Amino acid sequence: xxxxxxxxxxxxxxxxxxxxxxxxxxxxxxxxxxxxxxxxxxxxxxxxxxxxxxxxxxxxxxxxxxxxxxxxxxxxxxxxxxxxxxxxxxxxxxxxxxxxxxxxxxxxxxxxxxxxxxxxxxxxxxxxxxxxxxxxxxxxxxxxxxxxxxxxxxxxxxxxxxxxxxxxxxxxxxxxxxxxxxxxxxxxxxxxxxxxxxxxxxxxxxxxxxxxxxxxxxxxxxxxxxxxxxxxxxxxxxxxxxxxxxxxxxxxxxxxxxxxxxxxxxxxxxxxxxxxxxxxxxxxxxxxxxxxxxxxxxxxxxxxxxxx
Numbered sequence: 001x002x003x004x005x006x007x008x009x010x011x012x013x014x015x016x017x018x019x020x021x022x023x024x025x026x027x028x029x030x031x032x033x034x035x036x037x038x039x040x041x042x043x044x045x046x047x048x049x050x051x052x053x054x055x056x057x058x059x060x061x062x063x064x065x066x067x068x069x070x071x072x073x074x075x076x077x078x079x080x081x082x083x084x085x086x087x088x089x090x091x092x093x094x095x096x097x098x099x100x101x102x103x104x105x106x107x108x109x110x111x112x113x114x115x116x117x118x119x120x121x122x123x124x125x126x127x128x129x130x131x132x133x134x135x136x137x138x139x140x141x142x143x144x145x146x147x148x149x150x151x152x153x154x155x156x157x158x159x160x161x162x163x164x165x166x167x168x169x170x171x172x173x174x175x176x177x178x179x180x181x182x183x184x185x186x187x188x189x190x191x192x193x194x195x196x197x198x199x200x201x202x203x204x205x206x207x208x209x210x211x212x213x214x215x216x217x218x219x220x221x222x223x224x225x226x227x228x229x230x231x232x233x234x235x236x237x238x239x240x241x242x243x244x245x246x247x248x249x250x251x252x253x254x255x256x257x258x259x260x261x262x263x264x265x266x267x268x269x270x271x272x273x274x275x276x277x278x279x280x281x282x283x284x285x286x287x288x289x290x291x292x293x294x295x296x297x298x299x300x301x302x303x304x305x306x307x308x
């Protein structure tokens with residue numbers, strides 16, 4: 001990202017800025033063919049195109065890129081990157097471009113094996129210059145590259161720049177966002193999902209002085225990894241690959257709300273009611289009828305046991 005920022009800086013006075021990002025094997029073997037295609041072409045060598053993400057591409061366009069060619073030597077790729085992964089990234093970017101009224105052909109994938117590299121790259125550069133600048137070029141923005149913002153933030157920035165209403169939904173395997181939903185009839189409020197969420201997309205909230213438990217979902221942080229669904233003991237969470245633009249500004253949507261039980265002894269909240277009810281039911285089903293201790297918090301249980 002910093003290399004792209006340097007390439008696109010205003011220190012170089014060119015009317016157009018086109019970037020060729022090439023995997024190392026292809027760049028090393030075709031360096032002359034790549035660099036000599038156009039005076040407006042900047043080149044960047046990466047270990048593998050697996051480092052190319054929607055965030056990196058949007059950063060580049062936000063900083064003034066007029067077009068980006070992704071050049072791959074699939075046969076000699078050191079990391080053997082699956083073509084589906086790169087294809088999903090490009091498809092998602094093109095769907096965003098459709099939303100913003102931008103020519104989706106400003107991103108091009110070129111496989112060295114299947115093309116005359118120099119000719120195809122040269123044609124791409126000519127087409128970008130004839131097409132003019134993107135709408136991002138002239139639209140004022142509030143962010144700078146130094147902010148190192150995340151994918152949700154830069155999508156919101158682009159919407160703001162282009163005065164696009166914060167509405168609409170994109171769904172599909174190419175979408176790097178998820179929307180989590182909970183079956184409230186089965187959720188016990190055990191909090192395992194929030195504790196294991198790697199991005200903080202799930203969190204719990206218990207307001208001071210309140211007995212209401214909330215499981216909050218932060219759409220902008222969800223990467224659809226599915227960890228929450230996998231660890232859920234009740235199997236009541238579903239995650240769909242979806243980007244809901246109206247939810248990107250949401251500080252946290254309640255996807256499960258229930259009563260928080262207070263300890264009979266110290267009166268402090270200690271567990272969500274469905275979790276206590278589930279525990280009681282399982283104990284009774286196993287033949288344990290004395291379940292009154294479940295109505296005390298762990299600390300009070302220990303203190304009461306010690307007195308006995």
